[in-house]
Amino acid sequence: MNYVSAENLTKSYGIKVLFENISFHINEGDKIAIVAKNGSGKSTLLKILMGKEIADSGTVMINKDIQVVLFDQEIDFNPDLTIDEFMMALDSAPILALKNYHQSLYSTDHDFIEKALAGMEAHKAWDLENEMKQILSQLKITDLDAKMGTLSGGQIKRVALAKLLTETRAEHRHTLLIMDEPTNHLDVEMVEWLENYLNKAKITLLLVTHDRYFLDSVCDMIWEMEDKNLYVHNGSYATYLENKMIREDNLNATIDKANNLYRKELEWMRRQPKARTTKSKSRIDAFYETEKVAKTDTSKQGLELDFEMKRLGNKILELKHIDKSFGNKVLLKDFSYSFQRGEKVGIVGKNGAGKSTLLNIIQGFEKADHGEIETGETIHFGYFSQKGLTYKEDERVIDFIKEVAEYYPLANGKSLSASQFLRLFLFDDQTQYSPIAKLSGGEKRRLHLMYILYQNPNFLIFDEPTNDLDLPTLTVLENFLQQFQGSLIIVSHDRYFMDRIVDHILAFEGDGKIKDFTGNFSEYREAKSKQDSPEKPVVQKTEPLKDVSPAISSPSAVKKKKLSFKEQRELETIEKEMPELEEQRKKILDQLNNESDYEKISKLSDDLEKISEKLEDYEMRWLELQEILGEG
Numbered sequence: 001m002n003y004v005s006a007e008n009l010t011k012s013y014g015i016k017v018l019f020e021n022i023s024f025h026i027n028e029g030d031k032i033a034i035v036a037k038n039g040s041g042k043s044t045l046l047k048i049l050m051g052k053e054i055a056d057s058g059t060v061m062i063n064k065d066i067q068v069v070l071f072d073q074e075i076d077f078n079p080d081l082t083i084d085e086f087m088m089a090l091d092s093a094p095i096l097a098l099k100n101y102h103q104s105l106y107s108t109d110h111d112f113i114e115k116a117l118a119g120m121e122a123h124k125a126w127d128l129e130n131e132m133k134q135i136l137s138q139l140k141i142t143d144l145d146a147k148m149g150t151l152s153g154g155q156i157k158r159v160a161l162a163k164l165l166t167e168t169r170a171e172h173r174h175t176l177l178i179m180d181e182p183t184n185h186l187d188v189e190m191v192e193w194l195e196n197y198l199n200k201a202k203i204t205l206l207l208v209t210h211d212r213y214f215l216d217s218v219c220d221m222i223w224e225m226e227d228k229n230l231y232v233h234n235g236s237y238a239t240y241l242e243n244k245m246i247r248e249d250n251l252n253a254t255i256d257k258a259n260n261l262y263r264k265e266l267e268w269m270r271r272q273p274k275a276r277t278t279k280s281k282s283r284i285d286a287f288y289e290t291e292k293v294a295k296t297d298t299s300k301q302g303l304e305l306d307f308e309m310k311r312l313g314n315k316i317l318e319l320k321h322i323d324k325s326f327g328n329k330v331l332l333k334d335f336s337y338s339f340q341r342g343e344k345v346g347i348v349g350k351n352g353a354g355k356s357t358l359l360n361i362i363q364g365f366e367k368a369d370h371g372e373i374e375t376g377e378t379i380h381f382g383y384f385s386q387k388g389l390t391y392k393e394d395e396r397v398i399d400f401i402k403e404v405a406e407y408y409p410l411a412n413g414k415s416l417s418a419s420q421f422l423r424l425f426l427f428d429d430q431t432q433y434s435p436i437a438k439l440s441g442g443e444k445r446r447l448h449l450m451y452i453l454y455q456n457p458n459f460l461i462f463d464e465p466t467n468d469l470d471l472p473t474l475t476v477l478e479n480f481l482q483q484f485q486g487s488l489i490i491v492s493h494d495r496y497f498m499d500r501i502v503d504h505i506l507a508f509e510g511d512g513k514i515k516d517f518t519g520n521f522s523e524y525r526e527a528k529s530k531q532d533s534p535e536k537p538v539v540q541k542t543e544p545l546k547d548v549s550p551a552i553s554s555p556s557a558v559k560k561k562k563l564s565f566k567e568q569r570e571l572e573t574i575e576k577e578m579p580e581l582e583e584q585r586k587k588i589l590d591q592l593n594n595e596s597d598y599e600k601i602s603k604l605s606d607d608l609e610k611i612s613e614k615l616e617d618y619e620m621r622w623l624e625l626q627e628i629l630g631e632g
Helices: 042-050 083-088 093-104 110-122 128-138 153-170 188-200 212-218 237-252 257-269 281-294 355-363 397-402 418-424 441-454 471-483 495-501 521-532 555-562 565-593 598-631
Strands: 002-013 016-027 031-036 057-062 066-071 174-180 204-208 221-226 229-234 317-326 329-339 344-349 370-375 381-384 407-409 415-417 459-463 487-491 504-510 513-518
Touching (some): 002 174, 016 229, 042 057, 042 066, 042 174, 083 093, 083 153, 153 174, 188 212, 212 495, 221 237, 229 237, 329 355, 344 355, 344 521, 355 381, 418 441, 441 471, 471 495, 487 495
Parallel strands (some): 174 204, 381 459
Antiparallel strands (some): 002 016, 221 229, 317 370, 504 513
16 A cells, blocks of 8 residues: 655755655555755655645655654643643544543443443554553653653653554554654663564654664665665665665776775675674674775765874873762762773663763762762863754854864874864865754754864763764764774763774663673673573483593584584585675676666666575574584
């Protein structure tokens, strides 16, 4: 069933063309993610689909039998309503049936009671209330009598998300669910629950997100908005990266070392979402080394920064026996930690656990109840908080940055101008000379980030830096931070970002307890999962010891005993066919690099995907068989 069809849409603001003559279709069951730089028109396109904006030209046809529901960054609500009243303020037949049923519980009017029961049956509303409570519980909303006006911004967003999911569940009509950055203000447990919920739900979804693990888990199609065009990629995030690479290779007509690394990254990325936690550390390390190339437009990248960071002394930052409580809630209890030069620390934990409080104590914005903080004399903090950018209404982007300095110093004695630094962070010349007030929300966030980095701090503190940043900006930021020689603290729920950047985790586990873990975020989560759900000990039968001859104890002899005849034949087949498949794959890549016909590119891309999938299956099976051999 077709939900939406758009033909030749064009939209401009003044002289800036967001997109031009783009066409697309949304069919029932599609789960689509939009990937684009902030300011490319993502939000405008969503508003056009919602009927809140009108395209300059082109047509949008929305099936009259569907409803379009939007989860937006801006939440409209009456502050005097309780959470329960806000949740029940839905104009849908199942919700109305549920409200009538609640009223009938206190009524003596038999006719009203019968009608209420009939309404519950007719609209299949019996399970709705229970599901609504489960959704609220998963999103950590428990006090349904609390007034909306008393909630924090993150709580309001979670309540609005719960309402939206309930509405989608309550309506038995066909629904197109549009979600703009739904994972902002959600902790990791909530994000993983939402992933699972959207995967299981029979819905049609159009999603804007910067969370790459979430995107890959939920969506099976990606729309890429770039240079006024819209490119449709069927498949995973890896498929999008691969198609983007092919397009850029054909446009540039050159293949250099970066492209080769790019292809290796894409090949690895195809396997990453399926078995992320089982990958060897060497593979993960290799991925993070090459991934920065994978998402970079090599035709546009012309700068690699070698920073001249402000000098760090011997003493960086030391916390000694820090305590902090608010009333009966203990956030920090006898916490001590000494930050080292070049250390990249990730801070994780549930919302309200005290992560932001620790950042404030480190910088002197709040005082600890007890304990001592020693900060090195040479330390210059750069703090990127969740607060917005402060600027003059008519101030231009380039002038705002030049207030810090005209040039950014490089280690080789050279420097970057303010304009060059802006360009590195995806501000083109036209945007640089535009008033800040005319930037999109995401562009202002990007400018705020760049403003912090341009001050050349030697100790960076980031509090949820990925919220509202687009994927291209995140790529630039990740590349910057990987080269950064100073110390770094990141508070973030973005699993992909944390995995790429940090090498050490401080985990707030509640009641003032902070776990010190060496490794990245996924490794911490895996270790914690094993700790929370320890495997039951395997009880083995005790057998008398037997003499083992040298021949039987040799590795080859054990292997022969461990693999069945069928498994041995399977291993031989895999080892024979894998090189042949690799050769086929190489030939297809060579053809793609020299092909300009779109239909042929599409056919070759399909062939490449099939061969890559078969290679992946072979590799995983080969590893399983090797594990069996190793157990011997």
